[in-house]
Amino acid sequence: MSWDWDVIIKYLPRLLDGALLTLELVVISGLVGVILAVPIALMRASQNPVVRFLPFCFIYFFRGTPLLIQIFLIYYGSAQFDVIRESALWPVLKEPYWCAIIAFSLNTAAYSAELFRGAIQAIPRGEIEAADAFGMNWWLKTRRIVLPRAFGIALPAYGNEVILMLKSSALASTITLLDLTGMARTIQARTYTPVELFTAAGVIYLLMAGAVILLFRFMENRFNRYQYYKPAIDPLGVEKQ
Template sequence: MNVELMIESLPALLSGLVVTFQLVAAALVVGFVIALPTALARISRLAILRGLALGYAFFFRGTPLLVQIFLIYYGFAQSEALRDSILWPILREPYWCALIAFSLNTGAYSAEVFRGGIQSVPHGQVEAARAIGMSPASVFRRIVWPQALRQALPAYGNEIILLVKASSLASTVTLMDITGVARTLAAETYMPIEMFTAAAAIYLALTYSMSWGIVLLERRLTPKESRV
């Protein structure tokens, strides 16, 4: 194995890391914005909201992410209405199509994680908060959500790690993320083992760092009396 070539390829691969990080960070933000209302809709008393949320989660959790990327990337191009709209200059770009796919996918998984966290909060605490006159919004903000987040954080952390690894699929629509750069370098040097090993090392370092960050956040959010 040509270690020297692997070291020489690191600057190019790290340029792909910037794309990967931007894509994952944006997808997590948008996915969170999607996930929380979806989780609340899943436990809503309104059947129509539960049905819409369930249908969304069922589709995006039940189909492969790669298929979702292809449906969005190639499907938008088949729509005459989209090609003639002001959105087309954005939606024809692979970056935005990948971002939409990742956001919708992680939003569906995260919604189920948050739903479980919300439902794990003891109902008696909610009833007690209502009994002293707290509004529903205050009950959720001050009682339900802090506890739900602590309960959901381990599973949500796993979803973040999975999204980082799944971001390698962005290279299938020509994005030059870590995997995309590694594929290009492998084609140029005819040394795929070295290039993809170097890429794997970068992914490993990234996921390891994020795992430790999630552990530290868990410890910070866990009450001191619960750590013993």
């Protein structure tokens, strides 16, 4: 089998356009997902079983069903209801781009909420008691103690979730979006060079995943830098300033 480099060189700009759409989907969905995940995680960590019930149902549905089915339900399913087609939501729900954003955001929110819930419950009890001793109310304690500590604890696992979302974004091509995978499939159907195009797409995915890993490694070092701090001790056991 001969390797056709000309196809890769010719269509690389279009593959990069698809990669840009992929990054756009991942970044927007990731930001919206985190915004949704934080209150859901706080509700899941509540001591009140009534407060925990609704977020549990949300998380159970989106973690228990395939992302592809969720995309199809939002994109194809919403069009089956006259109420939706006649509402102000229809200009958004008829567009595959926004349907993909909604599906990815809700899916990653469910997974991220469980990560943050576990991180919140992993915060040492002494830190919470210290905040209570200073007289902090719930909102101040959550903003200054709980969320920063939980984010630092959950950051390594959340980096894995972002990489999984990056790979899952290939499903956007099933609803006509020309992301990286969709663009590679479209070009391959014209050139009949699947090996070259999908290999090139795979390399681009690897480069994007590597950038995500480096970004989260940097963020992890920033948020958890206190764990690596070791004060200098002189021979008498007195900490040096």
